[in-house]
Amino acid sequence: MTLFLGFSAVNTGNNLLYLVVSVLLGFMAISGLLGKRNLDDVWIAIETPDEIYAGLPTLLTVQLENRRKAGAFLLDIELEGKSVLFPATAGGSRAALPLSARFENRGRQPLPTLRLRSIYPVNFFIRSRAIPFDEELIVFPRLRQLVPEIAGEGEKEPGEHQERGRGHEGELNRISDYSGREPLRQIHWKLSARQDQLKVKEFSPPQGEPLMIDLQQIAARNLEERLSIAATLVASAIAAGHPTGLNLPERQVPPASGRTHKLHLLRELALYDRP
Structure with a gap:
């Protein structure tokens, strides 16, 4: 549109068209400068969980740090078709958001390259840059459903699996507040008397x-x-x-x-x- 108006202004000698074209070109220049600055001095890191299984969705944590004084806006982080948006990050601050990812094969794999994109300040152009990583991650074999x-x-009674994490006969794990579900023999009477509140002993499950x-x-x-x-x-x-x-x-x-x-x-x- 701007080029069309520019040709029209040259051919017709219309001063108003010259003015409109100048304003549009100036707007495009300022928009491009602001968009480029918006991507500068932005640091990205990826935090991976300990357990990543092939074929299962896993949540990565995208950590973003804006290292300049001015704010950063509408930053979109894309990883293999999935993306997460940081609407606004103040200057000198950090933010973190989860990003879903899926790895199909087991073994040692390089962390995929991210793409940092932004439509700021107006959605005329999308500016982007690639962010490669040197880190590797370990993907565990695919899990199966076993009988x-x-x-x-x-076979378990309903609710039995949830209770296995807290045993009654294993080693002492910690002291916690009495919830009303624990048997009386787990109450730590001496500590309860000193703190004027019922405390119970939690044991690790027996092996x-x-x-x-x-x-x-x-x-x-x-x-x-x-x-x-x-x-x-x-x-x-x-x-x-x-x-x-x-x-x-x-x-x-x-x-x-x-x-x-x-x-x-x-x-x-x-x-x-x-x-």
């Missing part, structure tokens, strides 16, 4: 029988299915309180419990037969 007998869970998962003994059509079943068994068994180990062709990981050990086993499966 209770395979998962080692057995079940150790479980050793042998990758070669899992019946499946191919390696990826075996790894998928093994990862599901690891997550299920440790959640059920069973110390769990892993028997791989090259090495053996002895049974243990806890979240750190679970992540170690899942990492072994994720990187198995991968460079």
